[in-house]
Amino acid sequence: MHRRSFIFLFLIALLAIGASYVVFWPNASSKPLYGINNPFVAREGLDLQGGVSVLLVPRPGQDVSPAAMQAARNQIEQRINGGLSVNEPDIRIQYSNSQPRIAVQLPGLNNGNQQEAIETLLKTGKLAFWDTGHDRIPEGTTLKPQNYAQYNQGVQPLFTGKDLDVSSLGIGQDSQTNAYQINFAMKGDAVGRFSKFTANHIGEDLTITLDGGVIESAAINSQIPGSGRITGSFTYTQAQRIVEVLKYGALPIAFSIQSEQTVSPTLGQDSINKTLVAGALGLGVVILFMFLYYRLPGFLADISLVLYAIFTFAVFKLIGVTLTLPGIAGFILSIGMAVDANVLIFERLKEELREGRSLSQAIDMGWARAWPSIRDSNCSTLITCAVLYFFGNNFSATIIVGFATTLFLGVLISMFTAILVTRTFLKLLVTTGLFRHPGLFGLPVDAMNAASS
Known part of the structure; x- marks a missing residue:
């Protein structure tokens, strides 16, 4: 038993060292300490750091049914979460007239080049491959399908x-020119069709367009067996944006920007500082009381x-939890849950000591x-968090999502600290044989049997 307690103490020490590295070591944007960078950073929500607010309206002449709008909203959310790496965005369908x-x-x-990121949201993401005969179309120009109907399926690509096989999309570099390129592969029956087409049209030009604009037009030099690469005069960021658009699917509706504005933090730095002070004071009062x-x-x-x-803040940084004021409130509330578990354990411990049991037995x-009470x-709190998270996700209430996430974690x-950490510390007290005085446990001298454990 004592050996297991020492093993647990060693594991707790390792976890504490690792968590302290994540929390306190300077991150990659700061000056490295001893040449070592910490890539983990705390992500802040819109109310803490501000951001950009964009209003997108459908272009005229399209199907703007509720189902199409919801599908477009979901695609935009996927692009933001997966491509732009923006955590906890607020995306809502609104109606005006x-x-x-x-x-x-x-x-x-x-901050930074936000316009290019916003334009990524507007791309409908329609990639098309066209046979343009022996005409090489300049990059950046708009292809007119009717001019090449004889080479294609009319005006269909x-x-x-x-x-495309989405999992195959990636960015590479030409080994000779170091130019960035987009690697792709076909899927299903398109693999054979693409291979057969390129074998039968060697010498002709294959033009690739994204939303009607030419991103590459080059001659087919040999048969391409189902996979290839898109080369063009784009930067790494531009290639990354194209991959993001292709990977997360095409928008069913084309949008234009009606308004765009920078949003300042809704709370202000003074409110943030007061929140941190309040949290620190609350934690200090709890520590003093215990x-x-x-x-x-x-x-x-x-x-x-x-x-x-x-441990908790390290997990927040490791998995990229976005901290908003409600999220911080959920974290502070969970401190009360941690204390609650310890209170239950200690009250039961005191009862057992009053009954005359040894410290180990108690x-x-x-x-x-x-x-069972813990x-x-x-578990009831975790179920409540799951319900809040579900409704927050389905009704675009990101404030609730942040609160539920931090409280759940x-x-x-x-529970881990109350069950393993505190219990391990108490077990190690027994091995010392030094801490048996009733006053150390908040009990009168005659209320505890000092029998040896």
Whole structure:
């Protein structure tokens, strides 16, 4: 038993060191410490760091049914989350004079080249492969399909983005020129059709367009067996944007920007500082109370509480949780859950000590009797978080999503610290044989049997 406790202590120490590295070590944007960078950063929401607000309206002459608008909204959300790496965006369908539009708020895009990122959202993402005979069309120009109807299926392209294998899309570089290129591969029956077409049209020009604009037009030099590359005069960022658009699908509706504005943090730096001070004061009061009321176990719980805060914030940075004010509130609330578990354990521990049991027995029985209450209360909170997350995701209430996410993670980690960390510390007390005085556990001298454990 003692050996297992020391093993757990060693694992806790390793976790604490790793979590401290993630939380406290300078990140990649700061000056490296001893030449080592920490790539993990805390992501802030729109209310903490500001961002960009864009209003998108459908272009005239399109199907703007509710189903089409919802599909477009979902595609935009996928592009933002997967391509632009913007966490917790706010994307909503709104109506003005019965006309639908999509309002998009993007945290953190108020710095740098935001216009190119926004234009990525507007691309309908329709990739097309055309046979243009022996005509090489300049890049950046608009292809007129009717001029090459004799080489294609009328005004229909030979291949489209639907024929691409999404998992094959990637960015490479030409080994000789170092120019960036987009690697692709066909899927299904398009593999054979593409191979057969290129074998039968060697010497002719194959032109690739994205939303009607030419991104490459080059001669077919040999048979291409189902995979190839798109080369053009684009930068790495431009190639990345094209891959993002192709990977997350075409928009069913073409949009234009009605308005675009930079959004300042809704709270302001002063409110953020006050929130952090309030959180620190709350944590300090809890630590002080646990120490004064529970004495030695309370001191061990305080150590566990500090480790809990470090573990939780490290997880937030590792998985990229976006911190908003509601999210921070969920984190602070989970501190109460962590203390609640310790309170249940310590009260049961004191009861067992009053019954005259040894410290070792009191720890085992106290934890065993407190566990059902800890399990049930935390499970009910986790279920509530899951419900909040579901409704927040389905009704575009990102504020609720942030709160539910941080509270859910905080409760899980609080259970870990209460069950493993605090219990391990208490078990190690037994091995020392030094801490048996009733006053160390907040009990009168005659209320505890000091029998040897």
